[in-house]
Amino acid sequence: MYLTRFRINLQRIGARKLLSSPQVLHASVMSSFAELPDWTDGPRVLWRLDRDSKSRTHLCIVSPYKPDLTHLVEQAGWPTTARWETYDYGPFLDRLGTGDQWAFRLTANPVHSVRNKDGVPTKATAHIGPRNQARWLLQRQESTGFKIARRPTATDLEDGSDEHQLIVHSRRELAFKKKGMQKPVTLVTVTYDGLLEVTDPEVFRRALTHGIGKAKAYGCGLMTLAKA
Incomplete structure (x- = not known):
């Protein structure tokens, strides 16, 4: 399992489009994976938007596979100065x-x-x-x-x-x-x-x-x- 955090650039038009519809953002999150898990009884891809006191918005994702958020960075991030952070979530869960x-x-x-x-x-x-x-x-x-x-x-x-x-x-x-x-x-x-x-x-x-x-x-x- 992996935990990923990505800061959204609210000044970009692409970010506003993503944030305007959970359906659109869901599709973008799911396109971060080359293969999708079997959700019959296994872990699934979960995501959430967090807004903090400094008016920053982060996308948090928990997933069975590592995501590739290149498309989100290009659409709603800072392509040359900021990307995303992904951590191995398994050891934390095991503890x-x-x-x-x-x-x-x-x-x-x-x-x-x-x-x-x-x-x-x-x-x-x-x-x-x-x-x-x-x-x-x-x-x-x-x-x-x-x-x-x-x-x-x-x-x-x-x-x-x-x-x-x-x-x-x-x-x-x-x-x-x-x-x-x-x-x-x-x-x-x-x-x-x-x-x-x-x-x-x-x-x-x-x-x-x-x-x-x-x-x-x-x-x-x-x-x-x-x-x-």
């Missing part, structure tokens, strides 16, 4: 152990199934509001091999708010056309930052390499870790 604590970031598509009328199929509907969106992730802790750390008691907090070390931010509503479909695809995405503890390393490694939740082709599902 994950029970009880390890990590700061994490995840962009996801938090949805739930809703049936509007009796007898009709359920429909995937976006969670609205930070508390419902946070609950979506908390409900997936056990099955994903981690638990989110708890905060001090409410009386110790200035705002007396949530009990978990979890922040939900950067809500985005995306609408884009997909080839062969008349109606646009619509997605709601949010980004989670927080602190977690590994409870099942094997299950957690699978989540890091297979993704969490839906809409993985459109920049959702990739969780990355940093020192707590």
Whole structure:
């Protein structure tokens, strides 16, 4: 497995085109590989856009093969002065152990199934509001091999708010056309930052390499870790 980071040059027209549609960016990411993995049960290509406090935008990719981002550099980077960074992700994944604590970031598509009328199929509907969106992730802790750390008691907090070390931010509503479909695809995405503890390393490694939740082709599902 490999972890890749590429900074996007926001001043270039090509970058604006890429960022305008998850469908376009997905196609560009996938064209970085000479061969694609079998997604039947194996690791898949995951990607995410990160924006930092200095208004810099990075494309993060986790993949079974090394990507070649030459086309992205030419279209949306700095061809003569900056390229991309790729790291061997396998040794890091292998070292994950029970009880390890990590700061994490995840962009996801938090949805739930809703049936509007009796007898009709359920429909995937976006969670609205930070508390419902946070609950979506908390409900997936056990099955994903981690638990989110708890905060001090409410009386110790200035705002007396949530009990978990979890922040939900950067809500985005995306609408884009997909080839062969008349109606646009619509997605709601949010980004989670927080602190977690590994409870099942094997299950957690699978989540890091297979993704969490839906809409993985459109920049959702990739969780990355940093020192707590």
